[in-house]
Amino acid sequence: MIRNHTYPLAPDLSLDVNIDEHGRLVFAAEQPELLAEPWSWFLEVEYQATSRNALPAIVTWSNGQALYTQYFEAGQAGKRLLSLTGVREPGDVRIELQRCCLIGKTTLLGFRARALEQDGPVLIVAPHPDDAELAAFGLYRKQKDNVWIVTVTAGETQKRLDRQYIPSLDKDSKSAGRRKGMIRSWNSATTPLLAGVPFERNIMLGYFNDTLPALLADPASRVPSTMDEQLRPGDFRGLNRMALSTDPAPENCGEHLLRDLQALIEHIKPGVLVVTHPEVDPHPDHVATARACALAMQQSSHRPRRVLMYANHLAGERGFPRGPAHAAAGIWPWNRNDSVLGSWQLYSEYLDMELQREKVLALDSMHDLRASLKLDKRLKRWFRRLRSGVPLAEWKDYGAHDYFQTHIKAHEVFAVVSATAFIAGLV
Template sequence: MPILRDHHLPLAPDWECKATIDDNGIIQLADPAIASLSTGDVRPNTWMLEVRYRATSRWKLPAVTIIDRSKSQATERFTQYLEPNETGKRLINLTGIESLHQLQLTLKHLTLEGDATLLGFHNPNLASGAILIIAPHPDDAELAAFGVYSQYPENTWIVTITAGERLKRLDKQYWSGLDVSLEEASHRKGFIRAWNSATTPLLAGVPAERLVMLGYFNDTLTTLYEKPGTVAPSHSVPTLKPDAYRTWNKLSLPTDGQSRNTGQNLQSDLAALLASIKPKTIITPHPDLDPHADHIASTRHLQAATEQSGHYPENLMLYANHLKSTRGFPRGPAHAAAGVWPTQASTQAPRNDKIASFPISIEVQKQKALALHSMHDLGGTPGLERQLKRKLKRLLSGIPCKDWSDYSGHDFFQTHIKAHENFVLRKIDQTKSRGLEPLSGSQPLSK
C-alpha cells in the first residue's frame, strides 16, 4: 500500500483553473480564457499542474512526460519523476511550454486522478534591474541559479559569504599528502574555494567586478547572527581573518584591512553592497526550506543588512540547495524536469508566496555541469557503500542505466542539473519591509 504524503505550499497563483485529465492523458481546462492564452503570456511564466497520483511500484520511479500537441508535430518537452511507493498531492512542472492548449501527459509507474488544477505565476522581469545572488558558500550560487544568472550575466552580482574553509579531517583534503597539518589544509581549502567563487561565474559571462568574496568563516554564521559583536574564530584555523579570502575582489568593502569574523562586520559589508548595487531582485536561501544552518543565517544577516541599508528589493527569490532527511531531489537523472520541494505547510499559513520556475536549455545545463566541475568541493569519488546503494537504486528505478549521466560522483550532478531552476518568489512590501519572514508552519517532509 503506497504511503500517503501530500506536498503543499501556501501559494497565491496569478492564474488558477480547474482541469481534467482524460484516459489518454489529455488536459482539458475549464476556463476557455486561460486555455487560449497566447505564447507571449504562457512562455515567460511559471505553470504547475496540481494533481493527485498513486505510484504503482515500490521501487520504480513514477514518471510524467509532458507532450505539447498544439502544433502539427507533437513534441515531448521533458519528464518529471516522483516518489515511488507514495500517493498524494504533487505539482507537475509545465514551465517552458508555449501553449496551454492540447497538452498531454504520458505516465509510467503511476496513475493520476482525473481532476486537477492548473496554477500559473507571473515570473519577475529579471532583465529590468540588478540581480544580487547570496551564496553562503562557494558553489551555492551555481547549484541554485547558474541557469538564471547565465541568462542575465550583465545584471548579476554574486556575493559569497564564507570561504567554506572548514576541514574536519586531514585525510579529507583535496590532494592527499599535500599538507601535513589540518590548519594548512583548511587554509588551502578556503583559498581554492574562494578562487572558485572568483572565477566560475566568468564561464557564464558575469564580470569579475561583480563577484565579491566576503571571506567569513564556515559554520559560524549562526553564532555571528546570535552574537553579532562577538568574534568567532575559524573552526579549523583560529588565527585566520576574512581578509585572507578577499584577494580577488575588485571593489573595496567597509571592513577591508581590519576584518574580524563578527556579525556586525558581515552585516556592515552586506549593507554597503546593498546600498551600492541597489538590486531589484535578490536570490538567497529559503530560511524555512533549506535546513543548513549557514544558509538560514545568511538570509537572516541579509534581512538585518537590508534594514540597515534602507534598500529593499522588489523581488525576493528563495532557493533550497539542501532538504532535511531527503536525498536525491529533484528526482530522476540529470536533464529531467525539476519538481517543487517536498514540503508540507500549515493550511493556516497565509497564501502569499509564488513559484518562479525558469526553464534551462540543454546547452546551459551542460554549461552548468562544467561550472559545477570547476568547484573543487564537488569533486572526488563517493565511497564504496554509497556507490553500491546508488547502483542498486538505479537498477530498481525502472530507468535505463544509459539515461543516468554520470558527469561526476556527487549527487548534485544528478539533482541540480535539471531542465528548470525553481524558487519561491516573494514580492517585497516596500512600506512594511516584509518578505524575509519564514513560512508559518512549514517544514520539510522527513523520509
C-alpha cells in the same frame, strides 16, 4: 502511503483541467489568453504510484516532442506540483504516465514571471562557494549582464585530512583549511566567468564556514575559524575587484557581516535578491544567511522589490529533485499552508539542454563537488538505479557527487515573496 505536498501559494491563475484519454490537457472553462506575458506553470496533480520501488514518472510532451520527465516517490500517493515551465502553451501539453496513475482533481497554476531585469540588478547571495551554481547557474547565465554574486563564507572547513583535494598535500588541519578556503574562494571568483559574469561582479566576503549563526547571535563578538584561530576574512578576499566596507580590518563578527551586506545592497541597488529559503533549507549557515540579508535590508536605504528563495539542502529528503540528470525539477517537498514569510509565488527558470550542459561544466569547476566513491557506495548507487525502473543508460555520470544528478535539471525553481514580507518574517 499518502503524503500530500501543500504550500502557502498565491497563484495569479488557477484553472481546472481534465486529462483526456490521450493525456492532453482539456480546460474545464474557456481558456483565457495565456501567452501575452511569460508565466511559470505548474500542474497540481494527485498521483498514485503503481510500484513499491520503481520511480513514478510523468513525461511532458509539447509541440509533438517529449520535453522532459518529472519523477516522484515510489510507493507513495498524494498531491504534487508538475513543472510545466518551458512548454510553448499549456493547451498544447500532453502528459504520459509511467508507473503511476492520476486520481482526484487536476489544476493548472500560473504565476506571472515578470522579467527579472525589469526590476533592476539581480543580487545572488550564496552562503558557501557552489551554492549559487547549484541553485541558480541557469538564472545567472541568462542574467549575466545584470547579475552580482556575493559568496558569504570561504567554505574553509576541512573535517578530515584524508579528504583533501590533493591527497597528502597538507600535513596539518590549519594548512589544509586555509588552502581549502583559498581554492574555494578562487572557485567563487572564477566559475561565474563561464557564464559571462565578470570578475567585478563576483564578490567574496570571506567569513568563516559554520560560524554564521554565532555571528548573528552575538554580532559584537569575534568568532574564530574552526580550522585556525589566526585566519581573518581578509585572507579570502584577495580576488575581489571591489573594496568592501570592512576591508581595512575585517573580523569574523556579525557587525562586519551586516555592514558589508548593507553597503553592497546600497551600492548595487538590486531589484531582485536571490537567497536561501530559511524555512525549507535547514543548513544553519543557510538559515543565517537569509536572516543576515533581512537584517541588512532593514537598515538599508534601498530595498529590492522581491526576494527569490532556493534550497540546496532538505531535511530527511535524499535525491531530490528525483531522477537522472536532465529530468524536470519540481518545488521542494513541503506540507504546510502557512509560512512566516506569508504566501509565496513561484518562479521557474527553464534550462534547455545546452544550458544544462553548461551547468555541468560549472559544477565540475567547483573543487568541493569533486567526489570519489568507494566500491560499496558505487554498488549501492547501482542497485538504487536498477530498482528505479529508469534505464541505466539515462543516468549520466558527469561527476560522482549526487548533485550532478539532482541539480542538473530542466528547471531551477524559487519561492518568491516581497522584500517587505521577507524582512517582517525574519527580523
